[in-house]
Amino acid sequence: MSIPNLLHNMCADLSDADLNAIRKARGFSPSETASRTSFASYFVSSIGLAEAMQNLSAEEVITLHLLHQTGEVDIAFFERLYRSAAQSGKHYYGTYTQQYKPTFDTVKKNLVRRGLVIMAEVKLSGDAVQLERWRFALPPEFVSYLSPFLPTITSDEPSEISDHTVRKKLLQLIGGSALPNDRTSIQLKDGTIWLDDQPFSTTRLQEWQKRAWWSSLNTLKPAIPASLSPTEAVISLLASLAPHEWVRPESLDPALKIYCYGSKFLPAEKILHRGWELGLFSRLKVDSVHLYRLAPELTPTDSISPLSASVSWMESIPKTDSVKIDLRLIPPHHLELLNVLTHLTVDAVRNTLQATPSTIKLGRATPQQRNSPLSLWLAEHVPAFGKVLADVNEKWGKTILHENLFIARVRDLNLRVQLERGLGGNLIVLSEHFIAFPSESRSGIEKVLKKTGFVAKIVKPS
């Protein structure tokens, strides 16, 4: 059920006592709670929200952040916050109701009757008891009022980023040794770098970094619904930081206890250090303590600024129409672009990666990629590349193969007019007798044909 539907159901079914409690907690006037229908609108407004939020404990704030990320949950979700009748780590032999009744009462008292969380009953098939049928959610309108729960330190000092592991991975292309316990392949095939059987890109590289990080921590995926793995939790928590904000590792621990409820994990310091080694985080040393935040994006925002004449990681090789790439230095987003624009090979003698112009690859690239600073640099410094780029720019967009369309020959003018009227913008007149339309419009075409008494002759490729 969607959150607006849950809210609607809650407002319709709320007891007068609960309604009065919410009215008091949020400071609604009697006229605002008079109509159940209009109360739903007042409930998600900002009235009294800041005041009601003030009384929340740090754990409650963290839980509500996780609730927002998760969406709709059942009462078991709040066990991480208010516990239940079951003892931690031991099997509970009571019923669902016996286990979660204390949790339910606390949630209702601390969150629902304070007007912060929506609670409504949903229909479930089978023999679900009433407590199993309750669903809880945080209105998205409330999120901006939740106080930040991570103690941060602001600093503009230059930070430390480790790209050692990433470089080691890239150097495998030219014969470098493989990383221990790393099963993801990186290889050069038909002039293209493939990472995990997909064309190399910064997104895929980040995915590999996260996977390698997770496997290095030796943790299991959480078995409890809505709980995150430590890696997912850390990324989610650090993503909420503003620019130049840093966190101490130990300040993540309370949040991790709630986010990763039900699973065992290493101390935040160790988790962050492993992530930093894999290039996922930036590190800053203040008073002999390391602070962390997410590493800058692999595709920086200034990637559109022109490259200087001399680039440390790329060197043109005279008389060969190619450039030599230094995998120890090349920024990953430039390598991604080179992978899209050029034909890549390994010079076995010199143990280097080389890029030569490729008409096919340039033809497949988008205009933005073809006119990127890297492409322009190549055109300027490698004459063969400049020639191919000029040729592609000249021809690009002049030969287009349209697929997944229906083409029809319409000989009857009246029918064509009817079709144009019937389909509007979903029809293109190609010539006096031919039209094109998307596949979903076929039913519309058939309707017009039926109405006008025509029949479609179907031609398929033999």
Added chain:
Amino acid sequence: MELQNLDPKKLRIFSCERDILRDLFTYLGYVREHSVKRMTRTNEMPRADSVRIAKLMGDAELVKAAQETGGTQWIDFIDELALRLKLVSYDTKGEYRGYTSSGPSFIENYITVNRTNFQKFLTLSPAAQEKQILDTLIHAKSLQEYGDGSNNEFYETSVLGELDTFYQWGAATGLMPTLKFPAIRQFLLDVLKNCPPGQWFSVESLIANLKASQPYFLIPQNTPKADKWGHAIARYGNFYEGKDSWVHNEKPIPDAAPDGFERVEGRYVERFLEGIPLTMRFVDVAYNPASYKGLLPMHGMLKAFRVNERFPRLMSGKESQPRLTVQPNFDVVIESDFYPAKIIQQITALGEQVSSPNSGHSAYVGIFQLKKTLVAAEQIRQPKLDVIALLEKLSGRELPPNVKVELEEWSGHADQFTLYEGFALLESVDEVPESDKYTVEHIAPTLRLVRAGEKLFSTLEANTCVPLRIQHPTGGFAPLAESTVSLFPKKSVEEKAHGKPKQVKVSRSVAVTVKFPDDESFDSIRKTLAEMRCPFQSDIKTRVISFDQQYQAKFDEAVQQLQDLFIIETD
């Protein structure tokens, strides 16, 4: 043979409403188009298929029976007939799946149509088709192993019959296996052939006549003295009579019984009449409406029969061709002595049936109306088909001029809309000779309809044509980059469309809300408004009444009506 006429006024008349030939073709049409898998345990037709076939046969009672019981005797009979005619095939033996199986299982037992036999059967004249059915039914053998002895009118009730059968005990022994039923049936059909059609005759007189003139038509005069096991054979040793079919206290009919012929041969004649002749609509029968009180199986309940016109027509051997008339209102009337399947198949491809066909005893009459879309569709299916020539050939005369003109136009409609499915569109500013061998149509100087898009794209790439490959989404056109040269919409057009504020039209209404100070006045006005059928909304808790401004006059009227009780003033 002189038979006595009998007035059936006081009898219960029964005639077959089903046209066996038409239903056979309905069944065949269904199993040709659907993949029908018979039931694993019983080898019966599945309920869903039976219901669908019953619906196609157009009989509400059949549909009801199929829905309630999962099948009908009539559909099972047609199903078996198609198998006997070798028009379809399916497994009838099955296999035992294990030592504990109580019966065979029929795994993946699909009904398949024997196309060669079907085409051969279809090309026969309707009368020849009926004759083949008749011949098949006369010579029908049991489909069950060891069932030959009991596969006859003595032991099996006809699909439309209601008379009970003889006790089956010992049916495979004694005289029964020696009887030649095909010859017996043929003999009785020959007897019926000589009966004038349309007249009701007494069955009793038929039996009496047979007793007098052909006493050995069923059981030969000189029966074998012993069966193959050496046991003595009595003439009527296979036939038992009893008071109650549940208790099985039957006793054999004595050979020397003076009314033995009536009790054995007579019962056979009665059961024969409600077998093939009734099923194929050669005869109608009339029963005694009173309940039966004599010894079982029933005897003398089938009182009369009447031979129908179609029987002598079929037996005469004269082939009459179906008659087809095309009328100026585009109706095609088909008349035929027997169901003309082939012509109907040809005409249903061109028109819709507008009248339910005559299923009585007279000739088949069906009316179809020619339809523009069907004619055009058939023209697409068979490009060489000359609809006018076909109809003129079938009707044997020229078509009405207006029909001819319209048909020419309709046939022309076949070529008006051609849909190319699975092709790609190549749009190129420059000449692309590489695409020549992939080109299906030159749409415009810059546009070609091409096949094998992927292969062509690779060829164009290899020839440094720098092609752009656009996979359009199913619901619209993919916007193209600004620098492309194309008829298709560009990104800027899409962005403009998205950037433009969405126009939303709302309807405006003004509501009047009145809050009452006490429950008494609130309830009174509510009741009065409801009496006056004035649309309004009320909230009991807040004592608020809301109504659309257009009903202000009604509200004022309600206030007026209550002026004796309340003086209502609005702030």
